[in-house]
Amino acid sequence: xxxxxxxxxxxxxxxxxxxxxxxxxxxxxxxxxxxxxxxxxxxxxxxxxxxxxxxxxxxxxxxxxxxxxxxxxxxxxxxxxxxxxxxxxxxxxxxxxxxxxxxxxxxxxxxxxxxxxxxxxxxxxxxxxxxxxxxxxxxxxxxxxxxxxxxxxxxxxxxxxxxxxxxxxxxxxxxxxxxxxxxxxxxxxxxxxxxxxxxxxxxxxxxxxxxxxxxxxxxxxxxxxxxxxxxxxxxxxxxxxxxxxxxxxxxxxxxxxxxxxxxxxxxxxxxxxxxxxxxxxxxxxxxxxxxxxxxxxxxxxxxxxxxxxxxxxxxxxxxxxxxxxxxxxxxxxxxxxxxxxxxxxxxxxxxxxxxxxxxxxxxxxxxxxxxxxxxx
Ligand code: HEC
Ligand code: HEC
Numbered sequence: 001x002x003x004x005x006x007x008x009x010x011x012x013x014x015x016x017x018x019x020x021x022x023x024x025x026x027x028x029x030x031x032x033x034x035x036x037x038x039x040x041x042x043x044x045x046x047x048x049x050x051x052x053x054x055x056x057x058x059x060x061x062x063x064x065x066x067x068x069x070x071x072x073x074x075x076x077x078x079x080x081x082x083x084x085x086x087x088x089x090x091x092x093x094x095x096x097x098x099x100x101x102x103x104x105x106x107x108x109x110x111x112x113x114x115x116x117x118x119x120x121x122x123x124x125x126x127x128x129x130x131x132x133x134x135x136x137x138x139x140x141x142x143x144x145x146x147x148x149x150x151x152x153x154x155x156x157x158x159x160x161x162x163x164x165x166x167x168x169x170x171x172x173x174x175x176x177x178x179x180x181x182x183x184x185x186x187x188x189x190x191x192x193x194x195x196x197x198x199x200x201x202x203x204x205x206x207x208x209x210x211x212x213x214x215x216x217x218x219x220x221x222x223x224x225x226x227x228x229x230x231x232x233x234x235x236x237x238x239x240x241x242x243x244x245x246x247x248x249x250x251x252x253x254x255x256x257x258x259x260x261x262x263x264x265x266x267x268x269x270x271x272x273x274x275x276x277x278x279x280x281x282x283x284x285x286x287x288x289x290x291x292x293x294x295x296x297x298x299x300x301x302x303x304x305x306x307x308x309x310x311x312x313x314x315x316x317x318x319x320x321x322x323x324x325x326x327x328x329x330x331x332x333x334x335x336x337x338x339x340x341x342x343x344x345x346x347x348x349x350x351x352x353x354x355x356x357x358x359x360x361x362x363x364x365x366x367x368x369x370x371x372x373x374x375x376x
Contacts, residue, residue, distance in 0.1 A: 053160035054184025057177060062151050063130065064138035066091045071129065071181070074100040074137070080304040080376050081188060086315030090137050097280040099315035102308050104376055105301065107186040110238045111262055114313040115283040115297050122182035130177065148172065190303065190373030191231065198370070199246065206370050213367025216360055218248035222327070223350050224364075226253040227264055233302035233371070236262040253350065263296040267331015267351040268312060270344035278336070281314060292346045304376060306369040320365045328356045 057063060061070040074088045075081040081103035087095045098114055106112070112119045119125050129137035140147060151157055152172045161172045164180055195214075197205035206214065217224045229235050229252040230242035242252065242260070253261040263284045269277045277283070277295040284293040297313045311317040317326060326332050330353040335341035343351075356364070 049160075050164040050180050050183040051187045053157070053164040054180035054182070055187075056157065056160055057181055058184055060151075060157075062147060063140055063177075064091055065136060065140065065142040069138055071138075074129075075103050077376065080104055080307040080372075082308040084309065086310055088137070091139050092136070096137060098313055099310065102301070102304055103185050104188045104190050104304055104373065105232055106188070107182075108189075108232060108238050108241050109234070109236055109301065111236050111298060113298070115263065115286065117263070117284065117287055122185050123178045126178050126181050126185075127174075130181075131174070144174075188376075190375045192375060193303065193371050193373050195367075195370045207366060209363050210366040210370045212360075213363035213365070213370075214246070214248065216356075216364055217367055218246060218250060220250070222354055222356070222364070223250065224327070225250050226350055227261065227266075227299045227348075228302050234299045235260050236298045237301065253348070261299070261348075263293070263298055264348045265295045265344060265346045265351075266297075267326070267333055267343060267347045268314075268316065269295055269335070270333045270341050270347075271336050273335050273338075273341055275344040275346050283313070294346060295344060296346065302368060302371055304372050306372050307376070320368050321361070324356075324361045324364050324368075327351065328354045328361060330354070 058071045058075075061068050061073070063070065069091055074083045076083055083100040086099060087097050088100045090096055101114065107122060110120065111117055112122070112125045113128075119128075131138075131141045133139050133141055136142070148171065152161065157172070161176060161180075162168075165172075165176055168176070194205040194210075198211075216222045217228075225233075225246070225248075227235055229245065229249060230237050231244045232241050235242065235252045253264075255261045265283075269281060271278050275291070275294060277285075282294055284296040285291070287293075300312075305311075306320060309315075309319060311320070311323050317323050317332075331343060331347055331351045333341045333343050333347070
């Protein structure tokens with residue numbers, strides 16, 4: 001008894017320590033990235049040359065510790081820069097417990113990643129997969145001196161670097177990498193879907209079913225647009241992208257402080273039936289340490305969503321049909337021990353049974369499919 005409770009305590013302590021290390025690393029990354037970002041901004045250069053080098057870096061597996069993983073491994077261009085895996089794996093093959101999000105229009109999001117409320121600049125975000133070692137998505141830090149001298153100071157990278165930063169005299173350093181990669185991500189922009197053509201006046205761009213789905217999406221009944229608002233279909237987009245919106249749009253939902261709601265519990269889990277979540281699915285709670293934030297995630301943008309299965313932060317829903325079914329039931333509310341569970345107390349009140357008929361569910365799916373760009 002005593003031994004097992006001691007073991008439990010030790011485990012808890014070690015988990016706490018691991019969490020602490022992760023938290024410290026994320027703070028360190030945040031501040032060092034902020035410095036890097038300010039310097040990178042000062043290096044104002046012609047964007048196209050910078051983006052061109054950023055693109056080459058994006059597809060460069062030698063930027064990882066094992067020489068096998070590039071940004072494009074997890075952000076595949078053919079899948080709207082996502083990966084067809086529930087969650088990505090690091091260089092050791094361990095899960096990072098998060099589904100890889102699209103990078104299209106990512107530059108227009110106000111907050112980045114699935115649940116980090118302080119990560120707001122691409123230059124800061126990019127440090128995480130590229131350099132951090134726990135988990136090491138690319139873990140470049142382990143091989144940086146060699147990569148710098150054997151890859152970046154040699155052809156073709158060195159020429160691209162010189163073209164991108166003509167005023168720099170020294171060799172490329174980490175600031176240049178973050179700056180060029182972020183510039184490339186900024187070029188991944190798309191507002192040319194059938195839905196955009198429809199809003200521009202081409203009434204044939206949407207099928208009758210997709211038009212019906214649009215009505216439902218913006219209706220008080222389904223009320224998807226209270227959370228998925230603006231032209232990126234996410235309350236977590238930058239303000240100017242919330243102001244541009246569909247004429248049918250409803251006002252975005254607000255949080256308890258009266259700010260636009262950017263993170264929400266959409267009824268995926270109620271693990272212990274008391275609002276608990278499975279390990280690694282804490283979401284916003286990891287940063288705020290407030291119990292009511294357990295299982296709250298960034299309201300996902302929905303452009304190109306038909307190209308980016310599986311869905312949700314953990315890829316736990318396989319298809320758009322199942323996503324719509326999830327909302328129609330008022331959330332799946334999955335729990336550890338039983339099949340059917342009640343809702344978590346922190347689940348948002350808009351996630352409630354919708355009573356949609358089959359044709360209505362199909363219409364919503366058709367509408368979601370109309371948000372895909374022709375470019376990607
Ligand atoms: C091992 C897989 C993997 C690799 C490699 C990877 N990413 Fe990611 N990326 C992810 C995952 C998973 C997330 C979500 C992280 C989270 O929520 O904590 C993400 C998030 C992002 C985001 C935030 C998008 C948004 O909408 O918030 C950007 C930008 C990004 N990655 C760019 C890059 C770049 C640039 C590289 C290369 C330097 C890269 N990623 C390498 C898996 C990866
Ligand atoms: C209370 C706010 C809220 C409402 C209302 C809402 N959603 Fe969501 N939605 C979210 C959040 C938060 C996520 C991300 C959750 C996660 O990953 O754990 C999400 C994720 C999604 C995704 C997955 C996106 C991806 O890339 O994985 C789709 C699709 C989606 N919602 C469609 C809808 C539709 C359709 C409706 C209306 C029936 C709707 N949502 C209503 C908050 C909301």
